């Protein structure tokens with residue numbers, strides 16, 4: 001099954017959105033495979049966002065990600081990378097549709113509550129970075145009620 005890396009950013013944690021966000025992925029039918037409540041240091045955050053290192057907002061982005069605890073997760077399911085991005089909404093909350101996480105809970109692009117991998121390839125890289133010891137393999141007993 002396809003996997004994606006989802007992270008509730010420090011603002012999402014501080015604003016008490018952990019349960020709400022996990023609930024959206026859970027109720028959709030995706031399967032939780034990894035979960036970690038942690039803070040990361042500057043060099044780790046820079047590695048996670050390495051592709052954006054040339055952007056003018058990069059230093060502020062890294063400061064924000066290391067400013068408090070985050071919830072790092074691996075979710076599995078059919079097309080979970082693309083569907084996860086749809087659940088999250090557009091990068092800029094001003095353009096995120098209502099009903100998406102960013103559309104419902106964020107205003108500024110630099111406080112957009114949640115991260116989700118943008119491709120299967122990047123999901124693999126991000127999962128390897130955040131969960132070097134692997135994830136928890138299991139199959140939900142609901143599987144046959146969610147997939148035909």
Ligand code: DAT
Pocket residue numbers: 052057061090091109110112114115116118
């Ligand atoms: P996404 O998080 O939707 O995958 P991204 O990978 O392009 O978006 O950028 C990572 C994060 O960087 C994004 O969630 C918020 C921040 N960011 C992106 N573009 C920005 C901009 N123009 N100004 C400020 N922050 C920005």
Ligand code: MG
Pocket residue numbers: 116118
């Ligand atoms: Mg991205």
